[in-house]
Amino acid sequence: MGISRRQFLQGGALAGAALALSGKPGEASVDAPELRTKGLKSTTTICPFCSVGCGLIVHTKDGKVVNTEGDPQHPINQGALCPKGGALFQIANNENRLQRVKYRAPGSDTWEEKSWEWAMDRIARRMKETRDKSFKKSELNKKDNKEYVVNRTDGMAFFGGAGLDNEECYLWTKFARAMGVSQLEHQARL
Template sequence: MTKNHTTPARRLAGFLKDWSLPRQAAGQDPMSKAAKSSMSEKLRPRLEEADTVGTSICPYCAVGCAQLVYAKSGKIIHIEGDPRSPINQGTLCPKGAATFGWATSEARINRVLYRAPHGERWEERPLDWAMDRIAHLVKQTRDETFVEKLPSGETVNHTLGIGSLGGATLDNEENYLLKKLFSGGLGMVWIENQARI
């Protein structure tokens, strides 16, 4: 067990020397280094470590706030608002500011997990398999539930067997294309967007 040989008087002197308030009270300009301590002078911004800076758009809503994504050795180390954007001018709302957390979270699922009907466990599957399965099930459901005419003879060309709930992360152009595909191409009636709910 080692003893701390620093006397209380020495610790107090070091504290007063390091604390910015006595320096400012003594007349040192508050805008100078008076607010720095020996500890804070050693701190470096983590952005200095970035070897790549990319741009992105916040995925949370349709506003489209621009982001700067800092990476080191291919891993994201920080995300902040892009001050060059006329939309958000470098600011982010609390959800946008949390982008780094969800993008790098160890709990984030970044692979396809499938649980068979009545299954009790999740299985990992390839993305190509999942996309083919989704396409197959959409076509099968549409074919089985498509109605060309009502009993009254009115032409409807729709299906009530498929619905869509879009996310607020889609922009106007994406929503336009999805609406054309879903209603015009597939005949879907139940089309909604999370941004309206």
């Protein structure tokens, strides 16, 4: 038995109407966002991906992220998100996300789990060693053959990311300058 195009469209419309009417009243859906997020704690934040600074609303329940969406009150994105911002939920809720420090010793082919205290201590020690090895107090200027005070290290560079807000960038820059690092760069500028 053949079915005409008209019969197919009529049957599809009837099936769609039946599905729409079969939903329970008061059930959360895309059309009822206030029901979908009812009882959840809402927090506004900024997307960490690029330097645009799009606003987000993050909904949490018992400290766990359950929903992210664009903030319609934010002046930059007015609720719209790019594909990366729209997929932000997957950063917080992803079984592949590393939760512990992984370390692979030089020449080794296996990863070991280490504590955060061990990692922070090792990073601080390596930064201090690098700074001490490459620190220059003064430098000779070849043009006028004078020695000038420079107090810098050429053995390290600091690279910032868009996940930092203005205040964090300010503190990060102050820390880098205090360490004597002169090579500062930020992801937003590249």
